Amino acid sequence: MAEASANSPAVLHGRHDFPEISGRIGSIVLNGRLPRHFWTAFFLCFLLVLLLLYSITYLIAVGVGGLGINMPVVWGTMISNFVWWIGIGHAGTLISAVLLLLRQPWRASINRFAEAMTLFAVAMAGLFPILHLGRPWFFYWLLPLPNVHMHWPQWRSPLVWDFAAIATYATVSLLFWYMGLLPDLAVLRDRARSRPAQLFYGILALGWRGSAFHWARYQTVYFLLAALATPLVVSVHSIVSLDFTFAITPGYHSTIFPPYFVAGALLSGFAMVLTIAIPLRWAFSVKDLITLRHMDNAAKLMIAAGMVVAYGYVSEAFFAWYSGAPYERAMMVQRAVGPYAPLFWTMLSLNCGVLQLLWFRRIRRNMPLLFAIAVAINVGMWIERYIIVVTGPSRDYLPTSWGEQSLTWLDFGILFGSIGTFFALVFLFIRILPAITIFEVEELAEEEGKLR
Amino acid sequence: MSLYGLMAVFAEPEALIEAARGMRERGYRRMDAFSPFPMKELDGILEIPKTRLPWVVLAGGIAGAVLVYALVWYSVEIDYPVNVGGRPLHSWPPFVVIAFEAGILGAAFAGFLGVLAANGLPRYHHPVFNAESFSYARGGKFYLLIEATDPKYRKGVTRGQLTRLGAELVEEIEA
Numbered sequence: 001m002a003e004a005s006a007n008s009p010a011v012l013h014g015r016h017d018f019p020e021i022s023g024r025i026g027s028i029v030l031n032g033r034l035p036r037h038f039w040t041a042f043f044l045c046f047l048l049v050l051l052l053l054y055s056i057t058y059l060i061a062v063g064v065g066g067l068g069i070n071m072p073v074v075w076g077t078m079i080s081n082f083v084w085w086i087g088i089g090h091a092g093t094l095i096s097a098v099l100l101l102l103r104q105p106w107r108a109s110i111n112r113f114a115e116a117m118t119l120f121a122v123a124m125a126g127l128f129p130i131l132h133l134g135r136p137w138f139f140y141w142l143l144p145l146p147n148v149h150m151h152w153p154q155w156r157s158p159l160v161w162d163f164a165a166i167a168t169y170a171t172v173s174l175l176f177w178y179m180g181l182l183p184d185l186a187v188l189r190d191r192a193r194s195r196p197a198q199l200f201y202g203i204l205a206l207g208w209r210g211s212a213f214h215w216a217r218y219q220t221v222y223f224l225l226a227a228l229a230t231p232l233v234v235s236v237h238s239i240v241s242l243d244f245t246f247a248i249t250p251g252y253h254s255t256i257f258p259p260y261f262v263a264g265a266l267l268s269g270f271a272m273v274l275t276i277a278i279p280l281r282w283a284f285s286v287k288d289l290i291t292l293r294h295m296d297n298a299a300k301l302m303i304a305a306g307m308v309v310a311y312g313y314v315s316e317a318f319f320a321w322y323s324g325a326p327y328e329r330a331m332m333v334q335r336a337v338g339p340y341a342p343l344f345w346t347m348l349s350l351n352c353g354v355l356q357l358l359w360f361r362r363i364r365r366n367m368p369l370l371f372a373i374a375v376a377i378n379v380g381m382w383i384e385r386y387i388i389v390v391t392g393p394s395r396d397y398l399p400t401s402w403g404e405q406s407l408t409w410l411d412f413g414i415l416f417g418s419i420g421t422f423f424a425l426v427f428l429f430i431r432i433l434p435a436i437t438i439f440e441v442e443e444l445a446e447e448e449g450k451l452r
Numbered sequence: 453m454s455l456y457g458l459m460a461v462f463a464e465p466e467a468l469i470e471a472a473r474g475m476r477e478r479g480y481r482r483m484d485a486f487s488p489f490p491m492k493e494l495d496g497i498l499e500i501p502k503t504r505l506p507w508v509v510l511a512g513g514i515a516g517a518v519l520v521y522a523l524v525w526y527s528v529e530i531d532y533p534v535n536v537g538g539r540p541l542h543s544w545p546p547f548v549v550i551a552f553e554a555g556i557l558g559a560a561f562a563g564f565l566g567v568l569a570a571n572g573l574p575r576y577h578h579p580v581f582n583a584e585s586f587s588y589a590r591g592g593k594f595y596l597l598i599e600a601t602d603p604k605y606r607k608g609v610t611r612g613q614l615t616r617l618g619a620e621l622v623e624e625i626e627a
Contacts, residue, residue: 022488022588144523144527150532151532152527152528152531152532155524155527155528155546155547155550156543156546160550161546161549161550161553164549164550164553164554165549165553168553168554168556168557171557171560171561172556172557172560175560175561175563175564176560178564179564179567183488183489186588187488187588189588190587190588191588206568206573206574206575207573207574207575207576207577207578208573209486209578209580209581209586210486210487210488210588211484211485211486211571212484212485212486212487212491212494212495212498212500213484213498213500213571214571214573215487215489215490215491216490216495216500216503217503217505217567217570217571218490218567218571219490220503220505220506220567221505221509221563221564221566221567224505224506224509224559224563225560225563225564228509228513228556228559228560228563231556232553232556235549235552235553235556239549239553438488439488439489439490440489442488442489443489443490446465446489
């Protein structure tokens with residue numbers, strides 16, 4: 001890759017040897033001596049976990065009326081949170097699977113935590129449609145199970161497709177992640193000194209011994225899983241977007257949604273990768289393994305995805321006008337000047353305005369600034385999903401059925417609770433599993449001749 | 453306790469490849485190599501057969517898609533036909549969506565379980581773990597195993613050859 005990036009920073013910095021790489025990455029987990037601010041941050045996240053548990057309990061006890069949703073806008077933050085989290089998950093799969101297929105060496109040191117991010121984001125996303133059901137304890141009716149009602153799910157409904165897509169995505173992500181972990185778990189098994197750690201990693205490693213025969217099969221199947229995950233990502237978010245295209249409500253009836261949602265997913269996902277990676281590389285001093293090159297490339301992918309999203313905004317508005325349908329046009333106008341106008345313009349200024357700063361290399365390589373931009377994009381993308389969910393139903397065909405919804409403490413309790421839970425899971429992951437893929441970084445060091 | 457083989461330890465990946473090639477030229481066939489990361493060069497030297505797992509993955513994908521499509525078809529045509537305004541019961545386009553997801557799921561499970569089964573994992577113990585030197589603990593050494601069942605195997609001779617090929621250490625492994 002050296003020729004492709006004559007003036008860009010190297011993927012790995014400095015020279016390394018194998019004991020150093022596996023020792024450094026492994027010791028984060030095995031010594032367990034994590035800096036004090038790690039545990040402080042974990043404690044703050046844990047408070048948010050408690051908030052999530054309280055909010056969910058309240059929601060189930062009181063009912064969905066506790067949220068701000070009301071007729072006619074009965075889809076609210078539960079749905080926008082769901083789309084937001086699922087989108088964040090997609091960048092993780094993209095980094096680990098697509099970049100593996102394209103044989104991009106820069107993925108090696110960030111793919112593990114990107115995959116972990118996918119898993120935890122999907123876990124969070126999965127909560128919301130269930131909480132939104134009103135009677136969450138009946139969610140299993142979406143499954144084709146023999147039940148006392150003697151009936152089947154409605155196969156023609158996007159909600160049932162959604163269930164199939166999310167369940168598949170979560171399972172395949174877990175398999176792909178675990179398969180990538182196997183060789184590293186074997187490293188931890190052998191490096192562990194305490195008996196409980198040896199047992200824990202030993203059982204998880206399934207007896208991996210690094211035989212050349214095993215590696216050959218392993219690599220073939222790992223590539224195949226990556227090749228399966230790539231169309232899966234596209235299909236999952238397309239199916240999510242179909243929830244918003246199968247109705248006839250203005251704003252819920254557009255064929256642009258599948259590609260536009262997929263691009264939005266990548267934009268918010270890469271923003272979340274940066275939001276996690278920038279503090280991670282600072283806090284654990286792995287700046288020579290997760291280098292400026294990674295940050296720079298992620299920022300470039302953000303702007304690429306962001307421009308597609310901007311194109312999505314433009315074409316959504318254009319086709320509302322070009323359709324000639326007065327209701328579609330009225331909905332677009334109301335989106336820009338109606339009750340949700342402040343949110344709409346905030347969204348545009350964050351997702352299309354602030355994003356443009358990333359064209360400048362000096363900004364892409366300024367970590368505090370890049371972090372701020374990534375957080376701003378995360379906020380902007382959440383607002384985007386909220387706008388899509390609420391503006392359509394709020395401006396229905398008849399002005400008599402127009403109405404808005406409010407946001408209550410419960411909406412925010414569940415949103416921030418889920419963010420805290422996500423980060424708490426990321427912290428636990430950093431504590432108990434290697435956050436950087438040991439074997440791939442070693443392979444990279446070998447190929448690049450960066451060995452002492 | 454019978455002898456399982458000889459384990460030679462190398463510090464560098466190049467040394468392992470060199471040694472594996474050397475031992476092959478001397479006629480050894482029952483060999484295995486162990487490394488902390490995959491090494492493509494070993495595939496030819498150790499005559500690692502091309503894996504049939506891609507076919508397993510394909511079969512898993514087809515099985516998943518077909519089974520779920522059949523389930524949907526059975527439910528709408530036979531078990532619970534509901535005539536909604538004369539629309540066809542077997543309205544296939546929406547069913548393809550679920551069948552596609554099921555196909556991916558089937559393929560992923562086939563791949564994951566297939567690679568474990570083909571590699572004989574999970575496995576509680578294996579003779580190579582009896583070697584004192586065999587461990588990732590000191591961070592990525594490279595190992596060459598000559599099995600005692602190899603027709604060319606002669607205790608002293610093989611050990612000498614491995615040492616001459618640059619092994620840091622040669623160890624006997626009990627089965």
